[in-house]
Amino acid sequence: MSEKTKSVCDEKTYEWIYNNYSQTLRNFIYYKCGDTQQAEDIVQNAFVKLWNNCSKIILGKAKSYLYTISKNEFLNEVAHKKIQLEHQVYLAKGSTNESPEFLLEEQEFAIKLKRVIANLPEKQREVFLLSRIDKKKYSEISEIVGITIKAVEKRMSQALITLREQIGNI
Amino acid sequence: MESHLTDNTFLARWISGDLTPEELETFKKTKDYPIYKKINDASQTLDAPLYNKLELFEKIQHENAIQELIAKPKVIKLIPNWAYGVAASIVLAFGVFYFMNGQTHFETDFSEQLAITLPDFSKVQLNANSQLDYKSRQWENNRELTLNGEAFFDVEKGTSFKVNTTEGTIEVLGTEFNITARDNYFEVQCFEGKVKVISSATNNEAILTQGKAFRIVNNNAEVWDFILDEPNWLQGESTFNKTPLSEVMTSLENQFEIVFDKSKIDVNKRFTGSFTHSDIKLALKTVFAPMDISYAAKGKNTILLVNSIK
Numbered sequence: 001m002s003e004k005t006k007s008v009c010d011e012k013t014y015e016w017i018y019n020n021y022s023q024t025l026r027n028f029i030y031y032k033c034g035d036t037q038q039a040e041d042i043v044q045n046a047f048v049k050l051w052n053n054c055s056k057i058i059l060g061k062a063k064s065y066l067y068t069i070s071k072n073e074f075l076n077e078v079a080h081k082k083i084q085l086e087h088q089v090y091l092a093k094g095s096t097n098e099s100p101e102f103l104l105e106e107q108e109f110a111i112k113l114k115r116v117i118a119n120l121p122e123k124q125r126e127v128f129l130l131s132r133i134d135k136k137k138y139s140e141i142s143e144i145v146g147i148t149i150k151a152v153e154k155r156m157s158q159a160l161i162t163l164r165e166q167i168g169n170i
Numbered sequence: 171m172e173s174h175l176t177d178n179t180f181l182a183r184w185i186s187g188d189l190t191p192e193e194l195e196t197f198k199k200t201k202d203y204p205i206y207k208k209i210n211d212a213s214q215t216l217d218a219p220l221y222n223k224l225e226l227f228e229k230i231q232h233e234n235a236i237q238e239l240i241a242k243p244k245v246i247k248l249i250p251n252w253a254y255g256v257a258a259s260i261v262l263a264f265g266v267f268y269f270m271n272g273q274t275h276f277e278t279d280f281s282e283q284l285a286i287t288l289p290d291f292s293k294v295q296l297n298a299n300s301q302l303d304y305k306s307r308q309w310e311n312n313r314e315l316t317l318n319g320e321a322f323f324d325v326e327k328g329t330s331f332k333v334n335t336t337e338g339t340i341e342v343l344g345t346e347f348n349i350t351a352r353d354n355y356f357e358v359q360c361f362e363g364k365v366k367v368i369s370s371a372t373n374n375e376a377i378l379t380q381g382k383a384f385r386i387v388n389n390n391a392e393v394w395d396f397i398l399d400e401p402n403w404l405q406g407e408s409t410f411n412k413t414p415l416s417e418v419m420t421s422l423e424n425q426f427e428i429v430f431d432k433s434k435i436d437v438n439k440r441f442t443g444s445f446t447h448s449d450i451k452l453a454l455k456t457v458f459a460p461m462d463i464s465y466a467a468k469g470k471n472t473i474l475l476v477n478s479i480k
Contacts, residue, residue: 018227040221043226048230048233051237052234109208113216128213133217134218153182156181157178160182164209167205
């Protein structure tokens with residue numbers, strides 16, 4: 001898709017933006033607030049705003065516009081709410097050849113991990129989850145969060161150290 | 171101290187697979203390696219709660235549609251912003267000129283009437299299709315107006331009050347009077363006080379007292395008496411006293427926005443009576459029936475007049 005010629009006001013372009021960016025945007029806000037409903041409301045508002053201002057925003061800026069709007073709205077709405085993240089647990093693929101004990105152990109570990117992830121500082125958590133769940137590269141995360149790649153790497157490393165400390169020995 | 175604790179991007183590079191083989195080998199030998207590996211493996215099996223992408227998009231589109239209904243349509247500017255500045259300057263310039271000049275202008279269209287209060291609280295009632303001009307600056311010292319059409323004046327006491335018309339000049343000191351001054355017709359009725367009338371066509375001069383009226387018909391001055399407190403047209407009726415038919419018809423034309431075809435009748439006949447402003451059919455009947463004139467619509471707003479056959 002050519003970024004210079006397409007107008008955000010064009011419905012096909014708008015849909016393309018939605019299909020490409022909405023999920024990560026929604027997850028990103030979810031990692032911050034831990035509330036899917038709130039995250040989706042914020043995403044909805046951001047896209048409505050994008051549509052209202054579509055004549056002023058070029059396609060190349062649409063993504064960062066969405067993130068900026070969403071982050072601002074999140075900051076306006078959320079007053080340091082204790083968050084509770086709920087993660088779906090993937091059952092390990094091809095789990096048939098694992099022993100029941102192993103599976104149980106895996107599940108217990110996953111539950112423990114979820115709890116410590118939820119307790120991570122917001123800055124570390126969003127970087128960690130964007131990387132591990134949304135499989136974003138550090139360069140993309142730096143763009144989304146609005147920090148340098150170096151800072152992303154620091155937060156990522158710090159997140160792992162924190163998780164390791166919290167989870168203790170196995 | 172192990173490098174994954176001292177180097178603050180070490181673990182991040184391990185996750186992204188950017189460690190050198192030597193670094194990776196050393197890291198694998200540390201006692202923390204298995205637990206980091208386990209954290210990493212487990213975290214990759216996590217997923218954010220599912221969300222209905224399509225449903226959310228439908229919600230957004232619905233909201234967009236509502237917003238578009240409420241909001242103004244998207245506009246492309248045809249007029250650049252600076253044009254508003256220019257326009258405002260022009261308006262301002264005219265406004266300044268207008269106030270410096272102090273000229274005030276009123277006019278009524280067909281079947282309109284207008285009540286005007288002058289700066290000294292004298293009152294003017296302007297009948298249909300008439301124009302009035304005066305200078306509002308220094309009004310108290312120079313009470314002078316220009317009239318074309320018909321108007322009733324209730325003048326407050328003060329210095330000389332003068333009404334100029336193309337047909338003549340009226341000068342008073344605090345009084346009430348009615349003027350009709352149109353092309354070739356000039357009539358003044360004095361309702362209170364004293365009025366001095368000078369006809370420009372004949373140079374006739376007349377001083378009217380209460381209940382006296384004056385007019386110029388075919389360059390002849392006529393004076394007559396009437397008994398009225400104020401002109402009837404203020405109450406929605408026009409009254410005439412031996413008035414030339416041509417003037418009565420002009421008055422009808424002004425009230426009802428019609429045009430008469432007068433070619434087949436004698437417009438110098440005199441009419442005494444009145445007509446209402448509220449009903450055109452009744453008005454035409456009251457004027458033309460006593461005059462033995464038939465009338466018929468001829469095209470839009472034009473009325474053909476012919477003498478009735480006896």
